[in-house]
Amino acid sequence: xxxxxxxxxxxxxNEERYIxxxxxxxxxxxxxxxxxxxxxxxxxDKTEVIVxxxxxxxxxxxxxxxxxxxxRNFGSQVKSINYGLSFLxxxxxxxxxxxxxxxxxxxxxxxxxxxxxxxxxxxGLAGGYLQEIGKDLKFKMRRLNSFNSVPHAxxxxxxxxxxxxxxxxxxxxxxxxxxxxxxxxxxxxxVRSFDDLIVYHHRKTSTAENRIRNLFKQGRMDNTVGYIAxxxxxxxxxRSFENPIIISSIVRLAGYFYSKLAKDFSPVPKSIIDYSKRxxxxxxxxxxxxxxxxx
Numbered sequence: 001x002x003x004x005x006x007x008x009x010x011x012x013x014n015e016e017r018y019i020x021x022x023x024x025x026x027x028x029x030x031x032x033x034x035x036x037x038x039x040x041x042x043x044x045d046k047t048e049v050i051v052x053x054x055x056x057x058x059x060x061x062x063x064x065x066x067x068x069x070x071x072r073n074f075g076s077q078v079k080s081i082n083y084g085l086s087f088l089x090x091x092x093x094x095x096x097x098x099x100x101x102x103x104x105x106x107x108x109x110x111x112x113x114x115x116x117x118x119x120x121x122x123x124g125l126a127g128g129y130l131q132e133i134g135k136d137l138k139f140k141m142r143r144l145n146s147f148n149s150v151p152h153a154x155x156x157x158x159x160x161x162x163x164x165x166x167x168x169x170x171x172x173x174x175x176x177x178x179x180x181x182x183x184x185x186x187x188x189x190x191v192r193s194f195d196d197l198i199v200y201h202h203r204k205t206s207t208a209e210n211r212i213r214n215l216f217k218q219g220r221m222d223n224t225v226g227y228i229a230x231x232x233x234x235x236x237x238x239r240s241f242e243n244p245i246i247i248s249s250i251v252r253l254a255g256y257f258y259s260k261l262a263k264d265f266s267p268v269p270k271s272i273i274d275y276s277k278r279x280x281x282x283x284x285x286x287x288x289x290x291x292x293x294x295x
Contacts (some may be wrong), residue, residue, distance in 0.1 A: 003094035004114055005034045006156065010099050011080035013041035016050060018102035023054050023061075025104035031111040031267035034093060035059055037084040038101075040065045041076060047101075062087060063248035076166045078176045085167065097156035098168075102203045103130075110156075117158055124161030124189025125181060127154035128197030139200055143241070150193050152177035153201065161189045169267055170271045172204055173259075182225075186275045215248055219255020224266040232256050232279040234287070254272055 008026070012019055026036065035251060038061060040048045051063050062202050064087050066080050081098055095114060108202065117123050127150040131139040145151075165183035167177040181191045236249040236256075266273070 003092065004118075005090070005093040005174070006031075006095035006097060006110065007035040007088055007090060007093050008033050008037070008083045008097050008099050008116065008256075009084040009088075010036070010038045010046050010101050011041050011077045011084070012038055012043065012051070012101035013076065014043050014045045014102055015045060015101040016043075016046040019047055020050050022099065022101050022105045023051065023058070023200060025106075025109075026099070027058055028107045029053065029110050030107050031114065031168075032109070035088060035090045036061045037087050038063050039080040039084040039092060041080040042067055062089075075170060075172060075174065079172050081168060082170070094159055095156055096159055096162050097154070098152065100153035100201075102201065103153050104200045105198065109197060109199070109268075110168065113156060113194070114184045116192070116194060116197075120190065120192075122188070124158050124184045124187070125150055126156055126189045127151060127193050128199040129193055129195045130154070130199050130201050131241060132201045133204060135204070142201075144239070145193060145195070147193055147195070148191060149181060150191060151199075152176070154199050155180065157184075158189070161187065162189070171221065171267065172265065173217050173224055175221040175225040178225050179272065182276045182279070183272055185279070186272060211243065211248070212251055215251040216255035216258075219252040219257075220259035222252070222256050223259035224264050224268070226268060226276045227265070228277055229256075230279055231284060234284070 010022070015022075036058075037257065038051055040051065040063060048063065048065070055061055055063065064084055066083055097116065109128065113126060113128065115127055129145045130142040130151050130153065131141055132142050143178070157180075161184050165180060167180075169179050170176070171179065184191050196269045214275070219232075222235070233253065236253050238253070240246050240249040242248040
């Protein structure tokens with residue numbers, strides 16, 4: 001593989017507490033990006049001021065301002081990422097990624113990640129494992145890390161894969177990362193996270209009030225990305241350890257079934273939804289087979 005160049009898009013809204021760590025992590029890379037579009041997504045804090053501090057020494061950074069009065073959410077974030085894509089001046093690159101404005105990683109992160117793509121020509125979407133900061137201010141491995149799913153915060157695509165899936169779909173309740181993964185697999189690409197590539201997520205867990213509201217919204221998201229009821233119930237049962245304990249699963253399920261009753265609109269093409277349901281049925285069949293074998 002000849003073209004190892006990569007470009008990054010970051011949507012940042014009111015990230016003055018974290019974005020410096022992200023920029024410093026990118027600036028320290030042994031393999032730096034050829035271009036990094038940071039979209040200031042209507043910030044009202046010092047996000048833009050902090051980014052400007054790095055513009056002189058990091059020539060690959062381009063700061064773009066998008067007027068936006070929405071609160072910080074996945075829908076707004078994806079709009080900003082898609083907006084930022086139009087400002088890329090470098091067209092000849094091998095990889096394109098989304099990096100959230102509240103993460104950091106070691107200096108060899110991108111060099112080692114791109115090596116994964118070199119080693120596996122079928123790899124279309126990849127990233128590292130997240131460690132999240134808890135109430136004790138210590139980083140711990142996220143319990144929901146999975147080798148076959150890549151967190152939205154650190155998704156890096158092979159350019160051919162990104163072009164084939166036509167980038168991110170703007171979803172009403174979130175889930176663009178999920179649709180990107182499903183679309184990539186449907187096109188024949190592999191999707192992988194690697195536990196030897198650690199990403200530190202600096203944002204603390206939401207407050208209880210925000211958590212309940214977000215969980216209900218995530219349930220609506222699960223319906224709009226095409227999860228079938230039994231699959232959703234099992235997923236929520238597996239997540240019952242999340243705070244608030246048990247209630248988190250109940251609230252998410254409530255959001256899911258509310259979405260079904262409300263007939264929430266989904267912008268996802270039917271072909272992708274159908275493929276996703278076939279994947280879910282295959283997973284469910286394997287789980288029940290394992291359960292029967294162990295009974």
